Amino acid sequence: MRRSFAFLAAAFLYSAAAPTAFAADAAHGEEIYNSRCIACHSPDANRVGPKHRGVLGRAAGTVPDFNYSKAVKRSGVVWGEETLDKWLTNPQAFIPGQRMNFRVADPVDRADLIAYLKSLKLP
Numbered sequence: 001m002r003r004s005f006a007f008l009a010a011a012f013l014y015s016a017a018a019p020t021a022f023a024a025d026a027a028h029g030e031e032i033y034n035s036r037c038i039a040c041h042s043p044d045a046n047r048v049g050p051k052h053r054g055v056l057g058r059a060a061g062t063v064p065d066f067n068y069s070k071a072v073k074r075s076g077v078v079w080g081e082e083t084l085d086k087w088l089t090n091p092q093a094f095i096p097g098q099r100m101n102f103r104v105a106d107p108v109d110r111a112d113l114i115a116y117l118k119s120l121k122l123p
């Protein structure tokens with residue numbers, strides 16, 4: 001009896017501490033970026049999609065020499081944690097008429113990706 005109580009107490013403490021395990025993980029974000037985003041994006045070169053370095057705090061559709069959709073150029077969106085989360089959840093719902101045909105369904109993956117994008121600072 002006493003032993004099972006100790007087990008329950010430990011399980012409770014573990015679950016109470018668990019949320020810290022979900023703090024955004026930029027290293028995991030980089031792995032996801034290199035497996036799912038890299039086909040179209042890179043930090044420092046425009047490809048099918050625009051380059052990403054410095055994207056946090058930047059107005060959408062403003063990387064020079066990238067041919068954006070009118071929808072993104074005219075969106076008035078500034079990229080921050082919230083706007084990136086909405087974009088990655090469903091770009092077409094967030095900016096109708098955009099051209100990125102890709103979604104990230106898992107909220108933890110999105111948070112980790114955003115932490116990685118945040119780390120791509122301009123020199």
Ligand code: HEC
Nearest residue numbers: 036037040048049050060061062068069072098099100102
């Ligand atoms: C199939 C190709 C493709 C994939 C895969 C893709 N993107 Fe995109 N992305 C685009 C295109 C094309 C645009 C430009 C959209 C437009 O102009 O309407 C874009 C735009 C963006 C923008 C807006 C940038 C700006 O300068 O305004 C962000 C942020 C972005 N993508 C993040 C990501 C992330 C993070 C991933 C990986 C989870 C990803 N994309 C995967 C094609 C892609």
